[in-house]
Amino acid sequence: MTNTLHRYSEHYAIEGRTDVAPVQDDYIVFAMSTRSLNDDDLVEKYRTFARLALRHHPVNVGDATKGGVYRPQPHLNPLAHWKRDHRPDADRLINDIDGHTTMAAVFSTFEAMEAFVRDLREADLGVSINISAPMDAARRCCQEVGIKRHSVEYSLGFQGRVERLPDRAVLEIGTMCGHGMVSHHLVKKLLDWIKEGRRTPREATRYLARFCICGVFNTARAEKLFENARTGAP
Amino acid sequence: MRISQYRCVACGNCIPVCPMGAIYIDPVRNRAAVNEDECVECYACFRGMSKEHLFPPMVRGIRRVARAFRFRFDPEPDICPTDALVPQELSWPRIVRRAFSDPQVPHESTGIHGRGTAEVKTNDVTHRVKEGEAGFVIEFGRPGVGARFREIQKMTRRLATAGVEFEKNNPVTSLMTDPGRGLIREDILNEKVLSAIVEIKVGLEQVPSILRLIRGVSRELDTVVAVGVSTRCDSQGDDPLAALLEGEGYAPYRGKTNLGLGRITRQAAV
Numbered sequence: 001m002t003n004t005l006h007r008y009s010e011h012y013a014i015e016g017r018t019d020v021a022p023v024q025d026d027y028i029v030f031a032m033s034t035r036s037l038n039d040d041d042l043v044e045k046y047r048t049f050a051r052l053a054l055r056h057h058p059v060n061v062g063d064a065t066k067g068g069v070y071r072p073q074p075h076l077n078p079l080a081h082w083k084r085d086h087r088p089d090a091d092r093l094i095n096d097i098d099g100h101t102t103m104a105a106v107f108s109t110f111e112a113m114e115a116f117v118r119d120l121r122e123a124d125l126g127v128s129i130n131i132s133a134p135m136d137a138a139r140r141c142c143q144e145v146g147i148k149r150h151s152v153e154y155s156l157g158f159q160g161r162v163e164r165l166p167d168r169a170v171l172e173i174g175t176m177c178g179h180g181m182v183s184h185h186l187v188k189k190l191l192d193w194i195k196e197g198r199r200t201p202r203e204a205t206r207y208l209a210r211f212c213i214c215g216v217f218n219t220a221r222a223e224k225l226f227e228n229a230r231t232g233a234p
Numbered sequence: 235m236r237i238s239q240y241r242c243v244a245c246g247n248c249i250p251v252c253p254m255g256a257i258y259i260d261p262v263r264n265r266a267a268v269n270e271d272e273c274v275e276c277y278a279c280f281r282g283m284s285k286e287h288l289f290p291p292m293v294r295g296i297r298r299v300a301r302a303f304r305f306r307f308d309p310e311p312d313i314c315p316t317d318a319l320v321p322q323e324l325s326w327p328r329i330v331r332r333a334f335s336d337p338q339v340p341h342e343s344t345g346i347h348g349r350g351t352a353e354v355k356t357n358d359v360t361h362r363v364k365e366g367e368a369g370f371v372i373e374f375g376r377p378g379v380g381a382r383f384r385e386i387q388k389m390t391r392r393l394a395t396a397g398v399e400f401e402k403n404n405p406v407t408s409l410m411t412d413p414g415r416g417l418i419r420e421d422i423l424n425e426k427v428l429s430a431i432v433e434i435k436v437g438l439e440q441v442p443s444i445l446r447l448i449r450g451v452s453r454e455l456d457t458v459v460a461v462g463v464s465t466r467c468d469s470q471g472d473d474p475l476a477a478l479l480e481g482e483g484y485a486p487y488r489g490k491t492n493l494g495l496g497r498i499t500r501q502a503a504v
Binding site: 004005006012037040072124126131132134138139142148149150151156158159160164171174182183186188190193211213214 | 359456466493499500
């Protein structure tokens, strides 16, 4: 599973640009156990992970087998078209954790990520903890918390028939669900709706977040990207 | 995936929801339909859409009246108003599509485990990739393009020729008839999946040549390829991989960092 590895930013542009601003609003911390080695008392370990994450105001939290804090609603009534509940449901997320999965928390600031990692080190859950983010930020976080990096995995971006990929804004938003459950066609449709004034960037991100079943879709960053793309700014 | 021809009201909401663009409105029947050759059974439509359970003839009637006056209803875009999406019973070889496309697929259907393995995410516990080694995860079809195993086999054959060893617990490896030659089962070669991951492990000194091989073969494929490369850091938390990658012209900007906080906690395993 590489569901957070290949999040597109212009650092991976085919033409190899060097003047790109760093990504400073997309930091994921996730926990993963190994069967028969550290999966004892796993439900409580993962619930602790989620509760600690919620103290630092994550923009999303997810259980890869059950979903994130934004989930599809299977029994809506027609009033939903006018008045719909878009609020995240953290209690449900915690209650539904029932065993083997990957837990992830997404933060929009470095400080929140660092504080969460500090808490995790104190909590000593015993499961593997990873940061998925710009490598410099992850390294700095480790240094400030007093952790030596164990292993690293680098994304090298996309190659092959890259002309089949959508344009930059759609790709940046769509790849925030690495499993590909957030359709590029839907991102494009919602971008058009935002341009037409039919939906706000905030509403659009809530629709998309429901499709990302791991809960790693960064709603705050998507909102910013939609807002930037609204006027067609480069 | 199928769409109930009785329940569908041709609202079109499911069309952009499909990552493969495989859903369309059949102009003759005026119902949504699925191009089954392009559908990868990812279940994004079935699971991701919220649902109402409205009476289809009533919705069709309202839509007819609105259309006569050229009114356009502005519905929530992620709702199927009549719960018209119907998963179909999958059999071999089509079931492979779901195993590689739906992240929540029950693994017992094929005996394989999702699209890939834990890579180095649990390396602090499993010690799978050691210092001086590099793990490659070569993913085909993502984002949003999809890939057929025929295309993936072009890469696995070339990698096998280079003498690499495929990760034994990887789902694609489990579908190989001859890992030594990189050959995948003949009966699934035309199956399309949302993405599939090939995993190999080599010595760090082989990283440049493997990267060049992957880059060369990727140009011949009718899909996109996303590559990740991993290694174990030294005792100071440093790694030699970033410099190697930059030397090959890559920008290793983003990635995953295993913090080394995992350990064996089960007493029996200790």
